[in-house]
Amino acid sequence: MSVLSVYQASAPDVPLKVLTHGDDIATTLAEVGVRFERWEANAPIAAGASQEAVIAAYRPQIDALMRERGYVTVDVVSLASDHPQKAELRAKFLDEHRHAEDEVRFFVAGRGLFSLHIGENVYAVECVKNDLISVPAGTLHWFDMGENPHFVAIRLFNNPEGWVAQFSGDDIASRFPRLED
Structure with missing residues (x-):
């Protein structure tokens, strides 16, 4: 189940509100300029499907979003709990950062905490x-992908180089709840 917890940045222990209804999550995030939607596949996706098969299952939604927002690159990232570098990969994303382009992720399977x-x-x-x-x-x-990650996500980019982060140097992320496995 999707969950949105809203905190004061200075009070990471107690959320101001917790939402679990998709429309409420989308409305609350839209108020701060963040897009949140639910997509359904046009075709079934088998476990271990290729990148091409995953993209094909969502091609109409991907194409519409690429036209609307000018994204030029799409790929699929998949990570499982048996990945030998899971701890290093998790650490890469845990510090506060920003990008010069939108960060767009569609979860085909599993979960993650933005x-x-x-x-x-x-x-x-x-x-x-x-x-x-x-x-x-x-x-x-x-x-946060958790200590034992499991997700498959479609990523869309404006920059053909893909994921490029500018770290803030603030340790705020270390004070907030992580994704529980």
Whole structure:
């Protein structure tokens, strides 16, 4: 189940509100410029499907979003709990950072926790299968895949080089809840 917990940035122990209804999550995030949607596949996806098969299952939605927002690259990232570098990969995304382009992720399987530091609040969004999140360029955030990651996500980029982060140097991410396995 998708969950949005909204915190004051100065009070990471107690959320101001917790939302679990998709429309409520989408409305709350839209108020701060973040896109959140639910997508359904046009074709069944088998476990271990190729990148091409995963993209094909969501091709109409991907093409529409690419036309609308000018994304030029799409790929699929997949990570399982038996990955030998899972700890290093997790650590790469746990510090607060921003990008010069939108960070768009669609969860085909599994889950992940995006925490967005916007103004005086932190919006912690646990995304699950069928969730699309688009974090606007310049938004401070961090991502937690958990100690035992399991997710398959479609990524869309404006920059053909893919994921390029600018770290803030703030340790705020270390004070907020992580994704529980």
